[in-house]
Amino acid sequence: MAKVTKVLISDPSLRDGNHAVSHQLSADQIAAYCRSADAAGIPIVEVGHGNGLGASSLQVGLSKTDDETMLRTARENLVNSKLGIHVIPGFATIQRDLSRAVEFGVDVVRVASHCTEADLTERHIRYCRSNGKTVFGVLMMSHMISKEMLAEEARKLENYGAEAVVIMDSAGYYLPSDVKERIECLLEHLSIPVGFHAHNNLGMAIANSVAAMESGATLLDGCSRGFGAGAGNAQLEVLVAVLHRMGIETGIDLYRMLDTADLAERDLLKEMPSISSLSVVSGLAGVFSGFSKHVRRLAEEFDLDPRDIFFELGRRRIIAGQEDLIIEVATELATRKKEGL
Amino acid sequence: MKQAAIQLLQEDCARVAQKHLADLDLLSNATLLVTGGTGFMGGWISELVCHLNDHHRKHIKLKLLARDRARFQARLPHLALKPYVEFLQGDVRDIVDTPKDVNYIIHAAGNPDNRAHTTNPMGTMITIADGTRALIQAAERAADLRMILNVSSGNIYGGQPRELTKLPETYSGAPLCGTAESAYAEAKRFAETLMTAARSQARLPLLTVRPFAFLGAYQPLDAPWAVNTFINDALQKRPIRVLGDGQTIRSLMYGADMALWLLVMLVRGKTGQVYNLGSDTGITLEALARRVAAHFQPCPEVVLNASLSRNIPTSVLVPDTSAAQRDFNLKIRTDLDTAIQQTLRWYQQQ
Amino acid sequence: MKKYRVAILGSGNIGTDLLVKALRSEHLTCVAFIGRSYTSPGMAKARALGVTCSDKSIAYIQEHASEMDLVFDATSAKDHAVHAPILKALGLQVIDLTPAKIGPMCIPAVNLDASLGNDNLNMVTCGGQASIPVAFAIGRTHPEVDYLEVVSSIASKSAGPATRINLDEYIETTEKGLQAFSGAKHTKAILILNPAVPCIDMQTTIFASVKNPDLPALKAVLDPIIQKISTYVPGYRILVGPILENGRIVVMVKVRGRGDYLPEYAGNLDIINCAAIAMAEEFAKEGGR
Structure with missing residues (x-):
């Protein structure tokens, strides 16, 4: 494999970060961040509800700002950076959501599915391709299957027309050695570029991103100040600094990147992402990090230990998008607790 | 379909058929059954038969077998009016009898879209296997069957090794075992062997054809093949996007040439023979995109997506077609630029 | 007869x-x-x-x-x-x-x-058959339903190629059905395919944002409807609710199939x-x- 000298950075602060603020980012915040990210030369800026287009819901959380406003605002404030969106079939439909996004001038569409369900993406990817959009395939919760199965699903994305495949460590479960073997396996089976999206539950987000790059990944995701659910994502300004120190080209101006991160801390974040005790549990349990706010709330409502909820969710192999099942688990644990008393 | 579009296809057929009218005399007054009658191949074969009947009095009876009558009426409405064309609604998997008077069969049923194979590899394999089985069992009893042409696939070679510039019919590569991605190619390989077994055991007169890549009318614009996406981009007045570094090499044959080659091989070929079907002139996808762009005013930009591309060896897929040239004097009679131009005109008239 | x-x-x-x-x-x-x-x-x-x-x-x-x-x-x-x-x-x-x-x-x-x-x-759709009775009861007992949402989780194995390719049509039809039967101003349907083994039974959650939620009234209307459903769908049962959680009415139902031709977990098809x-x-x- 040729050594990676250049990495394409995609910044989902305005999308994954929305999980951390219960999807309450405002148009002004989006505008300010986009201007700053654009000035810093961040190649792709993702915007939207935490679960992407069409996902504002009671299930995951209602957006303060509707999809249309988010997309228009971002579009108006991005000149050089490309405008990206995250799309999960099952949440977003082509007619209701994707066609409008294309109309509003989205540049990069990242079509995502749970890691075993790549064939749900066929029509959405096809739609993007026939409308001339850059489209990446994304496999979420990628730690839940073997590297061989992951490669098989990724090949489906390539066959549908994805121009790159990004795997997400949606639970923040990986160690660098896990990342290395998965990226290498994907590169062996794909002819398109491979990317990695890190979460920081076990403090490995930067290390895992570097391991991915060293294994041949040429797309990396990161958020300013790690803005994301729970323990947050790979902290973008740190990632860029590390990559630059390693001699990897990103096209990003580091000073301006740092300014962007400062702006995010000041104007976007309600609290700094930190590896709380609960985040560690969530990572170890292999449960989607985006659940953390729901778990905390329900633990309080039902007077439960949130750690018990996380481990039970992990035991049931609940996947991203199944937030309603946290309620079921909480009611069940509460009943058990009552009967135990 | 608009009259102008029909006219255009008829011009193409006239141009390519000119030098082979004598070859095609064998089709005179014969009955030809085409499975997959509403597809790309079915459409072009029908156009050529119309030309031969309407202008050269060949009196060919054409039977098109396909599942969807509505699709036939939508795609080939002008053929429904021809007295010598009959649409047979049915699934080839359930064919019990071939038409009594059948002399020639082209088995072209099958969906070559790799996205469908990816989502439904089981269905892909089972359909190909069952369809071929049913057709053989029906054709076995036909009294005056002169040839059955089995449309296989260029995929059965399992890819082109780097040391070969063109793939000859004798190359013995095969699809990889142990991956669902081989589903289509492996099923086509199985179908070839099954047909060959029928030739040996039941003396079924059999010709095998392995198609590569094509362009022209009757292909959907959103088909997953590079040339379609380039044409689609250009028609939508946006830059033509080439995935990767654009150095992948393919070759393209125009629909009219394809139909002519199929019919000539069908009537002149000898049982047991195998021919590649396609153009033997390779072109990089980047060059192809530029050739497409040159047909537009203003000329759209060609964008290579090379920033992320990986250093992987260039993929080449070009058939060696010298056997078809040697045995039947078949040539490419529609050069790439004419093919692109005619294809564009057809799409614009849709 | x-x-x-x-x-x-x-x-x-x-x-x-x-x-x-x-x-x-x-x-x-x-x-x-x-x-x-x-x-x-x-x-x-x-x-x-x-x-x-x-x-x-x-x-x-x-x-x-x-x-x-x-x-x-x-x-x-x-x-x-x-x-x-x-x-x-x-x-x-x-x-x-x-x-x-x-x-x-x-x-x-x-x-x-x-x-x-x-x-x-x-x-309608499988998700519609499972959720609309509940949505209807919510609509009957609440004059103003601002928003109603249905999330169905089904086993990956119960969704074949045809279901997968028609995901968007499923969503659209379910949303229309929900709207027609509940009178909600806006509706949303979400479908999740879960690959867990052993296969999960079909589960559907109905969320509603309403003015002045009245759970006792809802329960009074819902109970006979559930009774009616169970006469023709033996495996239908309420798992959670109706409860009020985080400002939303929540009802979860589970559907276990009879296992006639399709397996029991495919309650969505049953x-x-x-x-x-x-x-x-x-x-x-x-x-x-």
Whole structure:
């Protein structure tokens, strides 16, 4: 494999970060961040509800700002950076959501599915391709299957027309050695570029991103100040600094990147992402990090230990998008607790 | 379909058929059954038969077998009016009898879209296997069957090794075992062997054809093949996007040439023979995109997506077609630029 | 009593499971099982059960219309659009299990009586059959439903290639059904495929944002409706709720199938078939059209 000298950075602060603020980012915040990210030369800026287009819901959380406003605002404030969106079939439909996004001038569409369900993406990817959009395939919760199965699903994305495949460590479960073997396996089976999206539950987000790059990944995701659910994502300004120190080209101006991160801390974040005790549990349990706010709330409502909820969710192999099942688990644990008393 | 579009296809057929009218005399007054009658191949074969009947009095009876009558009426409405064309609604998997008077069969049923194979590899394999089985069992009893042409696939070679510039019919590569991605190619390989077994055991007169890549009318614009996406981009007045570094090499044959080659091989070929079907002139996808762009005013930009591309060896897929040239004097009679131009005109008239 | 004569058009999983259910019914007799190909496992099953089979699709019905009273269409939305006018001209009662939405939507636990007068009934979607009864009860007890949302989780294995490719149509049809039956201003449907092994049973959560939630009133309306559903879908039960959580009304239901042709976990497919059979039996009791 040729050594990676250049990495394409995609910044989902305005999308994954929305999980951390219960999807309450405002148009002004989006505008300010986009201007700053654009000035810093961040190649792709993702915007939207935490679960992407069409996902504002009671299930995951209602957006303060509707999809249309988010997309228009971002579009108006991005000149050089490309405008990206995250799309999960099952949440977003082509007619209701994707066609409008294309109309509003989205540049990069990242079509995502749970890691075993790549064939749900066929029509959405096809739609993007026939409308001339850059489209990446994304496999979420990628730690839940073997590297061989992951490669098989990724090949489906390539066959549908994805121009790159990004795997997400949606639970923040990986160690660098896990990342290395998965990226290498994907590169062996794909002819398109491979990317990695890190979460920081076990403090490995930067290390895992570097391991991915060293294994041949040429797309990396990161958020300013790690803005994301729970323990947050790979902290973008740190990632860029590390990559630059390693001699990897990103096209990003580091000073301006740092300014962007400062702006995010000041104007976007309600609290700094930190590896709380609960985040560690969530990572170890292999449960989607985006659940953390729901778990905390329900633990309080039902007077439960949130750690018990996380481990039970992990035991049931609940996947991203199944937030309603946290309620079921909480009611069940509460009943058990009552009967135990 | 608009009259102008029909006219255009008829011009193409006239141009390519000119030098082979004598070859095609064998089709005179014969009955030809085409499975997959509403597809790309079915459409072009029908156009050529119309030309031969309407202008050269060949009196060919054409039977098109396909599942969807509505699709036939939508795609080939002008053929429904021809007295010598009959649409047979049915699934080839359930064919019990071939038409009594059948002399020639082209088995072209099958969906070559790799996205469908990816989502439904089981269905892909089972359909190909069952369809071929049913057709053989029906054709076995036909009294005056002169040839059955089995449309296989260029995929059965399992890819082109780097040391070969063109793939000859004798190359013995095969699809990889142990991956669902081989589903289509492996099923086509199985179908070839099954047909060959029928030739040996039941003396079924059999010709095998392995198609590569094509362009022209009757292909959907959103088909997953590079040339379609380039044409689609250009028609939508946006830059033509080439995935990767654009150095992948393919070759393209125009629909009219394809139909002519199929019919000539069908009537002149000898049982047991195998021919590649396609153009033997390779072109990089980047060059192809530029050739497409040159047909537009203003000329759209060609964008290579090379920033992320990986250093992987260039993929080449070009058939060696010298056997078809040697045995039947078949040539490419529609050069790439004419093919692109005619294809564009057809799409614009849709 | 003379049994009511039904034909099943579509030999896939849905059609085959319907067949098993129709054969069990005291009121129905299945006179034809019709598909496009004799090679499908559904056809093999039907033949093994001694049912008349045909691969002639709608053409068979055109030729044998006088031998049947009702047609279940379990093909696809696209195909049903072609079949519907033909079946209407033949004067046959139609129960449409595709999301074609040509006839009025029918949820037996909610609008059984009103449905009887229509010659083409649409069974919405599996998620619709599971959630609409609850949505209806919410609408009945709350004059202003701002927003209603339904999330269904099904086992990956219960969604074949056809379901997967038609995900968007599923969402759209379910949302329309929810809106029509609850009167909610906005509705949303979400579908999650979970690959866990052993396969999960179909589970559906109904969320609603309403002004002045009244859980006791809701429960009073909901209980008899649930009672009604369980007469035709034995595996239907409330898992959680109704509760008020984080400002939303939440009701979770679980559907375990009967395991006729499809396995028990595919409650999503079972429920729409149970509803279709329940309606056909009503037509039978009415003595036809």
